[in-house]
Amino acid sequence: MKRNILITGGAGFIGSHVVRLFVTKYPDYRIINVDKLTYAGHLANIEDIADRPNYVFIKADICDFERMMAIVEEYEVDGIIHLAAESHVDRSIKDPFTFARTNVMGTLSLLQSAKVYWEQLPEKWEGKLLYHISTDEVYGALEVTHPEGTEPPFSTKASSGEHHEAYGEEFFVEETPYSPHSPYSAAKASSDHFVRAYHDTYGMPTLVTNCSNNYGPYQFPEKLIPLFIHNIRHRKPLPVYGRGENVRDWLYVEDHARAIDTIFHQGRPGDTYNIGGFNEWKNIDLIRVLIRTVDRLLGRKEGEDMDLITYVTDRAGHDLRYAIDSRKLQRELGWEPSLQFEEGLEKTVRWYLGNEEWVARVINDNE
Numbered sequence: 171m172k173r174n175i176l177i178t179g180g181a182g183f184i185g186s187h188v189v190r191l192f193v194t195k196y197p198d199y200r201i202i203n204v205d206k207l208t209y210a211g212h213l214a215n216i217e218d219i220a221d222r223p224n225y226v227f228i229k230a231d232i233c234d235f236e237r238m239m240a241i242v243e244e245y246e247v248d249g250i251i252h253l254a255a256e257s258h259v260d261r262s263i264k265d266p267f268t269f270a271r272t273n274v275m276g277t278l279s280l281l282q283s284a285k286v287y288w289e290q291l292p293e294k295w296e297g298k299l300l301y302h303i304s305t306d307e308v309y310g311a312l313e314v315t316h317p318e319g320t321e322p323p324f325s326t327k328a329s330s331g332e333h334h335e336a337y338g339e340e341f342f343v344e345e346t347p348y349s350p351h352s353p354y355s356a357a358k359a360s361s362d363h364f365v366r367a368y369h370d371t372y373g374m375p376t377l378v379t380n381c382s383n384n385y386g387p388y389q390f391p392e393k394l395i396p397l398f399i400h401n402i403r404h405r406k407p408l409p410v411y412g413r414g415e416n417v418r419d420w421l422y423v424e425d426h427a428r429a430i431d432t433i434f435h436q437g438r439p440g441d442t443y444n445i446g447g448f449n450e451w452k453n454i455d456l457i458r459v460l461i462r463t464v465d466r467l468l469g470r471k472e473g474e475d476m477d478l479i480t481y482v483t484d485r486a487g488h489d490l491r492y493a494i495d496s497r498k499l500q501r502e503l504g505w506e507p508s509l510q511f512e513e514g515l516e517k518t519v520r521w522y523l524g525n526e527e528w529v530a531r532v533i534n535d536n537e
Contacts, residue, residue, distance in 0.1 A: 171200040171224065176247045178232055178280065179254030181205035183389040184303070186215035187427040188251060193219045195431070202226045202245050204238075205254065210390040212532050232276035238283040247287070250300045251434060252280055255358065257305070258392060262354035263486055273357035274364070277302065281368045281376075288374070300365070301377045301434050306419070306446070308359040308380065309342045310349030311489035314417060323450065334448045337417045341495035342380070344442045351487045366440075375439035379430070382446040382494045385514070386423030387521040391529055395515075398457060399522045400529055402464040402475050412484035414454025417491040421447035422514040425507045432505045443503075446494025449511045454479075459512075463519050 175192060179185040180203030193201050205211045207229055219225055226245070230237050232254050241247070255273050256262065262269045281300065288298050315338045316322045323335035350356040362378050369376040385395045398408050429445045437443060451459075457479065466472045499505050509517075522529065 172196075172198040173249060174200045174202065174245050174247050175249045175251065176202045176204060176242065176245070177251045177253065178204050179211065179252075181207060181211035181213055181215055181227075182253065183210065183215075184384055184423055184426060185211075185253040186388050187386070187423050188253065188430050189216055189225075190219055191424075191427045191431055193222050193225045197224055200224050200226065200245065202228065202241065202247065204228050204230050204232065204241065206231045209535075210257075210392075212535060214528060214531055215388045233271060233279055235279040235283060238279050239286065242283045242287045247284070248298050249434065250280060250284055251430065252277065252300065252302045255361075257354065259307075259352050259354045260485065262352055262357070266353035266357075269353050269357040270360075273354075274360045277361035278364050281364060281374070285368065285372055285374055289372075295373060295375050299375045299377065299434065299439060300368075301379070301430070301437075302362065302365040303430065304358050304362050304378055304380045305355065306342055306380050306382050306444070306492045306494050307352065307355035307489065308348050308350050308362060309346045309492075310351055312338050312340050312342070312491040312493055314338055314415075314491050315340070335450060336493065337450050337452070337491055338493065341493045342444060343495045344380075344444055344498060351489055369440045377433060377437050377439060378442045379433055380442070380444050380494070381426055381429075382419035382421045382492060384421050384423045384426055386518050387525070388528075389423070390532060394453070394456075395460065395518060396522055396529070398460050399464055399519055402461055402478060403468065403523065403526075405475065405478065407480040408457060408461075408478045409480050409482045410454060410457060411482060411488060413481060414452060414457065415490070416453050416488060417450050417493070418453065418456075419446045419493045420449045420451060420456075420511060421445065421507065422509045422518075425509065428508070429499065429505045432503050433499070436503050443499045444494045444496050445499060445505075446496045447507050447511070448496065449507070450491075450493055451511070459515065460519070463516060464523070467519055467523055
């Protein structure tokens with residue numbers, strides 16, 4: 171094999187798309203998928219490539235340093251793409267210890283495994299890379315602002331070469347200071363710091379990317395879009411925090427996987443890249459589009475399920491707005507999103523409506 175790439179969390183939402191892309195696109199790479207198979211990781215997500223000759227699955231906990239050390243040595247790993255993480259903010263508020271263990275100590279376990287193995291090779295760091303995937307939530311929150319005389323959303327060129335609708339004039343850039351507000355984002359921020367510290371202290375080749383909200387097939391149905399598709403289909407309540415005024419930047423998961431591929435092969439070790447969709451939506455506006463889309467695809471009167479919206483007490487520490495500036499990635503490596511949001515959302519809704527068996531299967535696996 172030309173390369174031996176370890177991908178952590180490859181049975182999860184984003185990870186499964188990255189594994190599928192690498193296994194399919196690079197038949198001369200051996201892809202080693204390590205996943206603990208917690209509630210959000212399912213082999214059902216990657217059944218279609220399970221028998222490929224260049225693919226290996228290992229059930230393991232990244233916090234188990236000795237196990238990670240053994241895997242890295244046995245498969246002569248020269249690249250790591252680290253996606254394994256606890257990622258649901260509500261769960262982090264209830265159980266911060268699990269998030270600290272997995273996101274911080276798990277990342278440290280991987281870093282140390284790679285360091286120990288790579289340092290003793292004749293070529294040492296040459297041709298090696300640990301690429302750590304993080305989140306825009308580490309940056310904290312942005313205000314919803316607008317130019318004088320306008321109301322958000324308004325058209326701006328602040329984040330991309332083309333106009334897009336934005337809810338403020340500020341965006342997260344790679345130099346934005348960290349200001350995490352939840353146990354989840356605090357744990358991810360800590361893991362980011364460890365990755366950069368290994369580069370600065372030991373000279374280890376590392377990369378960090380911070381991405382906006384992902385959506386698309388194979389996302390565990392506790393997150394907003396798949397949960398609400400499921401609830402609309404079965405006419406269950408749609409719980410909306412506060413008044414639904416929080417703004418998020420949405421990125422189609424396959425576009426994120428393409429960005430990871432590009433950055434892994436072309437990014438500069440020691441650098442950071444932001445990955446966003448140039449695609450801001452208030453939660454309540456997104457939910458209304460989702461209702462109309464699901465209703466239409468189910469043959470219902472479009473918008474007839476609007477009465478399912480139920481406003482609930484806002485989440486503790488709920489950041490108002492996230493918005494990623496991806497110009498650096500666009501300018502330096504040539505990546506940009508391939509789908510308009512309406513197209514990506516329609517594809518996503520069609521996938522979940524056509525894969526009810528998958529939804530039931532992953533939900534039942536955790537009961």
